[in-house]
Amino acid sequence: MRASERRNNLLNQVVGQQALKQRLLRSVHNNRVPHAQLFLGNLGHGGLALALAYARLLTCSNPGQDDACGECSSCRKHDSFIHPDLHFTFPFPSSSGDVSSDLYGPWREQLLASPYFGYEQWMRHLGSENKQGNIPIKECRALIKNLSLKPFEAARKVLIMWLPEYLGQEGNVLLKLMEEPPAGTVFLLVAEQSERILNTILSRTQTMRIPPLEIGDVAEALEREGHSSDVAQRAAQLCQGDYSRALQLTQQVQSPYFESWRGFLGNAYTRKMDQIALWAEETGNLGREGMKAYMHYGMALLRSAFLHEFVDQRPEWSAQEAEFLDKFLNLNVEISSMQGMMDLLESSLYEIERNGNPKMVLTTLGYGMADKIRNGGGQRQP
Template sequence: MQFRKIIGQESIKQQLIQTVVENRVSHAQLFLSCDGSGALPMAIAYAQYINCLNKTPEDSCGECSSCRKYERYIHPDLHFSYPFFASKDVKIAVDVLEEWRGMLLEDAYFDMDIWRSKLSAENKQANINIAECHDIIKKLSYKAFEGDTKVLIMWLPEYLDKEGNSLLKIIEEPPANTLFILVANNQEQILSTLLSRTQIVKIPKLDYAIVESYLMQEFGLSENQATEYSFLADGNLIEAKQLVASTQNEHADRFAEWLRMGYGNRVLDMAGFVEQIAGWGRENQKNFLKYGISFMRECSLLISGADELVKLPVSALQTAQKLSKHVLDLSMADAIISELEKAHYHIERNANPKILFLDVSLQLVKIIKFKTLPKGTQYIYN
């Protein structure tokens, strides 16, 4: 993985290259980012650059023996650790290394949901267990085989429980020429003992314009379509690609009509809408709710008078302006966002979509038509 293959993040690339040029590479670093920002590819590109035999001021060469092995993720001094589902056949991360390499070769931009789909999860919880920690210590105790630096990239250290404390000594006093890179999404969920021993590199969300340009170049989308997907993905390249692959993406008109049904107390129409959405499949249902959450947040900005911050595509902006002016107020927008977020949470956990969307529809009527929402409302689903 070369830096040039990573979408955007030019300032972070230059910052990392500069640490190598100036010989001030910290031995333990935490790449902190949101999903879809490219933190994992960035960590791999950084490791490849460090071990490249013919590096340039801009990137690794991509042609030396080290780079060729890095491109296929088979360099003997490149090690990965990641969450997995332990079983009688899977004790440590290396037991699913082929699946991991296959995932990286297919597309290095992925999240936990995509990774889970590649494994046999059953009803197990993913984690990085004590056996994996011991294997990490064992691997890093050996001398480097080929490169100048041994590298361990740990993806999602949030899945380390207290067993992660067994790694503290090797992180604090690593063998010579050893680099740890932790790639995380949530700083609050990382062991504080690990966090205090790393140098944090914050990788921001991708700009809308970068995601939009990528979608137009890679998938041949029109500017309007790329703008809409970029807005919906909110800087998450993974979500943007999923939207392109989805067959149900024209959410703006549907969502606006759903709000109008609530305002008009058109319960029968809502029941028919629920029948339609129940047949979309869970990914499309989740995308619809994500769009609704993003749309309502933009409406909140319009209601608050912060029009210059609104990033809605032109096709949806007029609708949002009308709703914000004639139908919604700020408290209503906040209440709707809360209901949509709860619905998204339950859809991810396999709630019955007909019951869920009918209940949310009735909540919309209460919020928009009657402008009241009972406090402490809770969902109960079959």
């Protein structure tokens, strides 16, 4: 199924949170929608998913007892987040644009992929990992202007402000708007840390706390996404009620890269250079994004082996991976060699991200790893 067909933002597709869903539905059916609400909790608990589904419900022209209709013209626009009465504000680096709407393209892509993501992931999606995101004064002024217009199509106009923690003092220009909002305007703020939100903004919202998800709800959602029931159960038990974390765990639990890494590290240890050349050839065909994921997985695997020297706990790995890590540890690779290997992986990833030739990067990596894994780069004491 393509992401755009998934309609993540219907209420019944939001993971768990039954009590909150009922509360949101009641507010619509009783026509008692607070004009400013704060969805507060770890982002992996689903605050944004709830806000998106609620926004759809608020503008649906034919809402049912349990959800928006999913079929009306408003709902169809919500499928791809293009409803003209649905506004978004979120942090972004000043180098990427002046106002949030400059970034609606990448923002919608991110929402369509999944509404369970955090600030870091968003900044990575913008290619701005190392820059500071912010909700600037220009964005606040644009909001005041846009929200003072009448709704285009629906009876209501909804603003979803994601991470109001990134509003600086200049966010105070929004106070008047929040205090006397134009008729039919609903503010939905999605935040993680209330202590980092301007007090003046905070005091004008009604807070809805988003608790961690139940294990059963996470497992069920993961199975719906196509994961096997034991992978889903395992990830649900380890994720601490955080669906973003659960999604990451399922990737680790059943990584498609494990066999390849096991083979490569084995060949590096036994110095089978012809096998390493073959591995570089094959792996180099993964494509840039595939290569990045491949490298991240290998780094997570080695980091785990590295940390195991100090912490005897690797809950995120499958039985096969844990068994491999135990064998790897029995090789008694020195700490300095481990560090050397991690450095090699980091620099290879860096090269790949900067369009280095994949096969050359991997060949260099392969030879370097074979060197480090056996003798710590020649620094072992006699």
